[in-house]
Amino acid sequence: MGQEKGYLALVLHAHLPFIKHPEYPDFLEEDWFYEAMVETYIPLLNVFENLTEEGTDFRLTMSLTPPLCNMMEDPLLIERFRRYLNQRVELSEKELNRTRGTEFENVARMYFDKFRRYQDLFENRYHGHVLQGFKKFQDMGKLEIITCCATHGYLPLMVHKESVNAQIKIAATDYRGRFGRNPRGIWLAECAYNPGDDKFLREEGIRFFFTEAHGILHGTPRPKYGIYAPVYCPHTGVAAFARDMESAQQVWSAESGYPGDSRYREFYRDLGYDLDYDYIKPYLHSDGVRRNIGMKYHKITGKVSLNQKQAYQPHEAREVAAEHAGNFMFNRQKQIEYLSTILDRKPLVVSMYDAELYGHWWYEGIDFLEYLFKKIHYDQDEIKLITPSEYLEIYPQNQVVRPSMSSWGDKGYHDVWLNSGNDWIYRHLIKSSERMMELANKFPQADGLLRRALNQLGRELVLMQSSDWAFLMTTGTAKEYSTKRTKDHVKRFNELYEQIQGNRIDEGYVYSLEQRDSIFQHMDYNVYSSAAKEAVLKKY
Amino acid sequence: MEKNLSSGALVRPVHKDANTEADIPAGYGKTESYLLPKDPAWLFLFWEITTGTLDYIKSQYGQDTLQNARTIIRLHDVTDVAFFDGNNSVFHYDMPVIFEARSWYINAPQSGRTYVADLGYLTADGRFILVSRSNTTALPPGRVSDIIDDKWMIVEGDFQKLLKLSGADYIGMGASERLQVLGQRWKLTELTPSGAPSSWSSFALHLDKVQEDEDIWLKADCEIIIYGSASKNAIVSINGQDIELKEGKFSIRQHLPAGSVVDLPIHARNAKGDKTRHISIKALREQGK
Numbered sequence: 001m002g003q004e005k006g007y008l009a010l011v012l013h014a015h016l017p018f019i020k021h022p023e024y025p026d027f028l029e030e031d032w033f034y035e036a037m038v039e040t041y042i043p044l045l046n047v048f049e050n051l052t053e054e055g056t057d058f059r060l061t062m063s064l065t066p067p068l069c070n071m072m073e074d075p076l077l078i079e080r081f082r083r084y085l086n087q088r089v090e091l092s093e094k095e096l097n098r099t100r101g102t103e104f105e106n107v108a109r110m111y112f113d114k115f116r117r118y119q120d121l122f123e124n125r126y127h128g129h130v131l132q133g134f135k136k137f138q139d140m141g142k143l144e145i146i147t148c149c150a151t152h153g154y155l156p157l158m159v160h161k162e163s164v165n166a167q168i169k170i171a172a173t174d175y176r177g178r179f180g181r182n183p184r185g186i187w188l189a190e191c192a193y194n195p196g197d198d199k200f201l202r203e204e205g206i207r208f209f210f211t212e213a214h215g216i217l218h219g220t221p222r223p224k225y226g227i228y229a230p231v232y233c234p235h236t237g238v239a240a241f242a243r244d245m246e247s248a249q250q251v252w253s254a255e256s257g258y259p260g261d262s263r264y265r266e267f268y269r270d271l272g273y274d275l276d277y278d279y280i281k282p283y284l285h286s287d288g289v290r291r292n293i294g295m296k297y298h299k300i301t302g303k304v305s306l307n308q309k310q311a312y313q314p315h316e317a318r319e320v321a322a323e324h325a326g327n328f329m330f331n332r333q334k335q336i337e338y339l340s341t342i343l344d345r346k347p348l349v350v351s352m353y354d355a356e357l358y359g360h361w362w363y364e365g366i367d368f369l370e371y372l373f374k375k376i377h378y379d380q381d382e383i384k385l386i387t388p389s390e391y392l393e394i395y396p397q398n399q400v401v402r403p404s405m406s407s408w409g410d411k412g413y414h415d416v417w418l419n420s421g422n423d424w425i426y427r428h429l430i431k432s433s434e435r436m437m438e439l440a441n442k443f444p445q446a447d448g449l450l451r452r453a454l455n456q457l458g459r460e461l462v463l464m465q466s467s468d469w470a471f472l473m474t475t476g477t478a479k480e481y482s483t484k485r486t487k488d489h490v491k492r493f494n495e496l497y498e499q500i501q502g503n504r505i506d507e508g509y510v511y512s513l514e515q516r517d518s519i520f521q522h523m524d525y526n527v528y529s530s531a532a533k534e535a536v537l538k539k540y
Numbered sequence: 541m542e543k544n545l546s547s548g549a550l551v552r553p554v555h556k557d558a559n560t561e562a563d564i565p566a567g568y569g570k571t572e573s574y575l576l577p578k579d580p581a582w583l584f585l586f587w588e589i590t591t592g593t594l595d596y597i598k599s600q601y602g603q604d605t606l607q608n609a610r611t612i613i614r615l616h617d618v619t620d621v622a623f624f625d626g627n628n629s630v631f632h633y634d635m636p637v638i639f640e641a642r643s644w645y646i647n648a649p650q651s652g653r654t655y656v657a658d659l660g661y662l663t664a665d666g667r668f669i670l671v672s673r674s675n676t677t678a679l680p681p682g683r684v685s686d687i688i689d690d691k692w693m694i695v696e697g698d699f700q701k702l703l704k705l706s707g708a709d710y711i712g713m714g715a716s717e718r719l720q721v722l723g724q725r726w727k728l729t730e731l732t733p734s735g736a737p738s739s740w741s742s743f744a745l746h747l748d749k750v751q752e753d754e755d756i757w758l759k760a761d762c763e764i765i766i767y768g769s770a771s772k773n774a775i776v777s778i779n780g781q782d783i784e785l786k787e788g789k790f791s792i793r794q795h796l797p798a799g800s801v802v803d804l805p806i807h808a809r810n811a812k813g814d815k816t817r818h819i820s821i822k823a824l825r826e827q828g829k
Binding site: 156157159195212213214217218219220221222224225226227228242244245246249335338339342343399400401404405406411412413414415418420421423424426427428430431487490491494 | 563564565567568574576577578579580584586588643675678679680681682683684685687688689691692693694698699701702703705706707708710711784786791792
C-alpha cells in the first residue's frame with residue numbers, strides 16, 4: 001500500500017443488444033453499433049494507446065457484454081462498419097473544402113483527423129478486430145475486462161434458475177474463448193441482483209459484481225463501510241461493489257451535470273439535416289431519408305433553438321473537458337479525505353457509467369477521461385485508480401453481507417422492466433425458458449440435426465431475454481423494433497420447439513436461423529439442464 | 541431537453557418485412573400462474589386458466605357452488621415456511637379478481653417477505669377451491685437492516701453519516717435522468733412516434749420508513765385499476781390518450797392520493813371514426829383524518 005488516502009474504481013459498462021440483419025443490405029438499427037464503434041469504443045482505445053505511448057499509467061474496469069463482443073467479431077458487421085467508416089472519412093474530407101475560410105473550418109478538420117486516426121487504428125493496428133485492442137490493454141494490466149449476462153438478461157425476473165445459470169455460463173464460456181482466461185468480474189445486466197444468484201457466478205470462477213448503492217445499504221447485516229468497501233455474499237464469498245451516487249450525479253444530473261456545458265457539442269444539430277440534400281444523400285441510408293449521420297458542427301450554446309446554435313470550437317471544448325476532469329478529481333479527493341475520517345480503512349469510491357455515455361452522448365466525455373487519467377497520474381497522490389481485483393488483493397478480508405435485491409433502474413427495482421407497457425412479455429419468456437429446460441432434460445445427449453436445433457433453440461431464448469427490449473418498450477423509443485424482436489424470437493422458438501417435439505426438424509429452417517440469429521457459435525443447450533442447476537445450488 | 545428532430549411523422553422504410561412473422565400465441569394451453577417481484581411493495585401475477593380446468597372444477601364442486609363463489613387471489617406470506625401445503629402460511633389475505641384479466645399487480649402487505657399467490661374460488665360458505673398456485677417470490681426489504689454484525693461494529697452516529705454519504709436519501713433517484721438520456725440515444729434511428737403513455741405505469745414507490753420507536757403506526761395508500769376489453773378493431777382512449785390493447789384487453793392503474801378525484805372517460809372508436817362507445821369512471825378519495 002502506498003501513501004494514497006483512498007481508491008477510485010472507474011467502471012464503464014459497454015453494451016448493445018445483438019442486432020444483425022443479413023436479410024437486408026442496409027438496416028437502420030445496425031447503426032447503433034457503428035455509431036458506438038466510431039464515437040465510443042475506438043476513441044477509448046485511442047485514449048489507451050495515447051496514454052500508454054506517453055507512459056501514463058491508468059486503471060479502468062470495463063464490461064464488454066457478450067452480444068457486443070459477438071458483434072465486434074461478426075464478419076458481416078465488420079464489413080459493414082468498414083463501409084460506414086470509409087464514408088465518414090470521405091465525407092469529412094469533402095467537408096475540408098466546403099468549410100475552408102468559414103467558422104466551421106476547425107470542426108471539419110477535427111472530424112477528418114479523428115476519422116482518419118480511427119480508421120488507421122481499426123485497419124492497421126487491430127486489423128478489423130477491436131477486441132484485440134481491448135485484450136492487449138487487459139494483458140498489460142491496465143484494463144480489467146469483465147463479462148455480463150449472456151444477452152443482458154434481467155436475472156431477478158427469471159423464475160427458472162436454469163435460465164439464470166445459462167445466462168452466466170454462456171457468458172463465461174464466451175469470455176474465455178475471447179480473452180483466454182476466466183472472467184474475474186461480471187456486470188449483472190442493469191445491476192439487477194437477486195440474492196442467491198451469486199452461486200452461479202462463483203461456479204464460473206467470477207469473484208465480483210456490481211450493485212446499485214442500496215443493494216449493499218439494504219443488505220443484511222448492516223454494512224459497516226456503507227458503500228465504500230465491497231462485501232462478500234454469504235456461502236459463496238463473491239464480492240459485491242456498490243455504486244457511488246455522488247460521482248454518478250456529477251455526470252448524470254440534468255441540471256448540474258458536466259455534459260450540459262454550453263461549450264460542448266450539441267447532440268441534436270446534425271449535418272444529416274443541415275447539408276444540401278444531393279450532397280448528403282450518398283451518406284444517408286438507401287431510403288434517402290434525412291437522419292443524424294454523427295457529424296455535428298454546433299455547440300450547445302444555451303437555451304436557444306437549434307437554428308441559433310453557434311459554431312463548435314474543438315479547442316475550447318477540450319479545455320472545458322480538462323476543467324471538468326480537474327473538478328471531478330478535486331471532488332473525489334475531498335470525498336475520500338472526508339470518508340477516511342470515518343472509516344478505519346482506505347475508502348473505495350466506485351464510479352459506474354454506461355460506456356456509450358462517453359463519446360456518443362457526451363462527445364467530450366472521451367477527452368474528459370483522458371484528462372482525468374493524466375491528472376490522477378501526474379498531479380496528485382491522494383487518490384489512486386484501482387480495479388476491483390486489485391482492491392481484493394489489498395483487502396482480502398471483507399464483511400459478509402447478503403445484498404438486497406435491487407437494480408440501477410428508475411426507482412431502484414424492476415419497474416422499468418416490468419410495468420403495464422411490457423409485462424406481457426414475461427408470459428412468453430418464462431414459458432420458453434420452461435420449454436427449453438424440458439427439452440434439455442429430455443435429450444441429454446443429442447447429436448446431429450437435433451443438436452443443432454436444440455442449440456438454436458437456446459440462441460432464440462437468450463435473444464428474447466435481452467433486457468433491452470423491455471427497456472425500449474418502457475422508454476417508448478424503438479418500441480416497434482423491440483416489440484418485433486421479442487415476438488420474432490418467441491415465434492422462432494415456438495416453431496423450433498414444435499418441430500423438435502414432433503420429430504420433424506426442417507434443416508432449412510434451422511440453417512436460416514443459424515445464419516440470422518448467429519450469436520454464440522459455442523452454444524451448448526445442455527447448460528439448460530436441471531441437473532446442471534441443481535449441482536450448483538447444492539454446492540454452495 | 542430538446543426534442544429530437546429525427547423523429548417525425550415519417551414512414552418507417554426498412555421494416556416492411558416480406559416474411560413478417562405472425563403474432564405470438566395468447567396462451568400455451570396450460571393452467572399455471574407465475575408471481576414476479578416488482579419492488580418492495582408490489583408483485584406481479586400472471587396466469588392462464590384453461591376451460592378444461594374450469595370444467596373439471598365445475599364437475600367436482602357443482603355449477604351452483606361456483607356460481608355463488610367469488611374468484612379471488614389469496615396471497616400467502618410463506619416467509620421461513622419450508623414446505624408450503626396451502627394451509628401453513630404465516631398469514632394470508634384475499635383480493636377479488638376476474639380470471640379473464642390474466643394478470644394482476646398485487647400490493648404486498650409487507651416488504652422483505654416471501655409470497656405465494658393462489659388463484660381460486662371462495663365459496664359462499666367460506667371454502668377455498670384452488671385453481672392455480674404460483675411459484676414462490678421474495679421481496680426486497682426496501683430499508684436498512686436492523687441486524688448488526690458483532691464482528692463489524694460501527695458507532696451508530698458514524699453509520700448514519702455513512703448512510704447519508706452513500707446516498708441513502710437518493711435511492712432510485714437520478715435514474716430517471718439516465719433513463720431519459722439512454723432512451724433518447726435509441727431514438728436516433730427511430731422514426732415512428734411512440735403511442736403509449738408511459739406515465740400510466742408510474743406510481744409512487746412505498747419505501748418502508750418505519751419508526752421503530754413508536755408504539756403503533758398505520759399507513760395506507762390507494763391506487764385504482766381500471767380494466768376492460770374492447771372489440772379487436774376498436775381504438776380505445778382513456779382521458780384522451782390512446783392506449784394499447786393486449787389481446788383485446790386493457791388495464792391501467794393510477795395512484796389516488798387522499799382528497800383527489802379521478803375522472804377517466806373511456807372512449808372506443810372504429811378506424812373510420814364514425815362509431816364510438818363511451819364509459820366514464822369516476823372515483824373520489826376523501827381526505828383522511
